[in-house]
Amino acid sequence: MSQSVSQDKVLELLRRVKGPDLSDNIVDLGLVSEVIIKDDRVYFSITVPAEKAEELEPLRQAAEQVVGDLDGVGKVTAVLTSEASNAPTNGNAAPAETHPSPMQQPVGGAGTGTGSVPGIKHIIAVASGKGGVGKSTTAVNLALGLKAIGLNVGVLDADVYGPSLPRLMGIQGQPESAEGEDLQPMQGHGLKVMSMGFLVDEAQPMIWRGPMVMSALTQLLRNVAWGELDVLVVDMPPGTGDAQLTMAQQVPLAGAVIVSTPQDLSLIDARKGLNMFKQVSVPVIGIIENMSYFLCPSCGERSEIFGHGGAEAEAKTLQLPFLGAIPLHMDIREHSDDGNPVVVAQPDSEYSKIYKDIAQKVWTSIEGKADATLDSAPKIVIE
Secondary structure: OOOOOOHHHHHHHHOOOEOOOOOOEOOOOOOEEEEEEEOOEEEEEEEOOHHHOOOOHHHHHHHHHHHHOOOOOOEEEEEEEEOOOOOOOOOOOOOOOOOOOOOOEEEEOOOOOOOOOOOEEEEEEEEOOOOOOOHHHHHHHHHHHHHHOOOOEEEEEOOOOOOOHHHHHOOOOOOOEHHHOOEOOEEEOOEEEEEHHHOOOOOOOOOOOHHHHHHHHHHHHHOEOOOOEEEEEEEOOOOOOHHHHHHHHHOOOOEEEEEEOOOHHHHHHHHHHHHHHHHOOOOEEEEEEEEEEEEOOOOOOEEOEOEOOHHHHHHHHOOOOEEEEEEEOHHHHHHHHOOOOHHHHOOOOHHHHHHHHHHHHHHHHHHHHHHHHHHHOOOOOOO
8 A cells, every 4th residue: 555545645635536416525414434454455334314326426436536546555445334323423533422223224335235145045134242252263154954854055244343264264365356356255165265363464453343344344354356155154254233133134134043142141141142133034944052062082081161051041941943052172273363164174073974964954954945935835726
């Protein structure tokens, strides 16, 4: 990136773009926020009324063009956003105490919308109410389990702040893009993979707020050449914030898989995730109990460190399928750290069989829902 490119320079150029009132510019009107510069890429958002998003699309395009003409800028991404409750902030950065509303969403520009993704048959989310429950490890091994039963599978790492798929999959490097077209997904263990971790340094903190995260997620999904996939597994970030709400509302999810440990604290947070998907009408495929028990590698003794059966009992209470219990074992952890997940490293092990069994249950569930939808469709009869 040229040394001449800075937030101040970007804002100076954006002052050439008239606002919706055609008198003042979008910067002085306080509509520009979240200016982020990374390598040769520039990202920013423009706050507009949601009902005027379509007619203000030329404004977004003009903003991208004026910044794109700056020497040293290779790629510009501008997204129109709508604030439900917070007032827009000006230029360089929002005050530290400002938090985007959960209802703040991209309302225009490239990559937005809730339509299906060409070539992808089903998209499922693997989610948890809190971090530290082994969700990403579960998502990767679930994806590999789906591949093991003969499906074409991709994995999307939706955790912008803490991407872990590059390390879990043992993949290095950056995705390529032919002549500015869609990014080519990375490949690992027979899966197609995309993660923000391929685009930024592992030690680089992401300081984006709501609009930029939502824009990045929609682009990681929709501006990637996934090709033909039976299933895309989305490794969701933990919790129930902006990123989770965006994926639930902007992505045509076939269903969600909830990962929890047996202990009550994890189950409390898992219920929040379940309720979030319920509120946005995403079906829950079932619950997985991870770290269900510990098997001593020396003596084989079983210890229930985090308790046992809590997730299964919760599934029964909520009348949801219980997909399976995965033990806490060093082999799973070591192979994950090595970028060689256990389903690949030990395909005939007890642990791999559990993941494959869960994968079969997930596939049966989403295929069954698809068949039920087709069966309920009106039939045209020609006599």
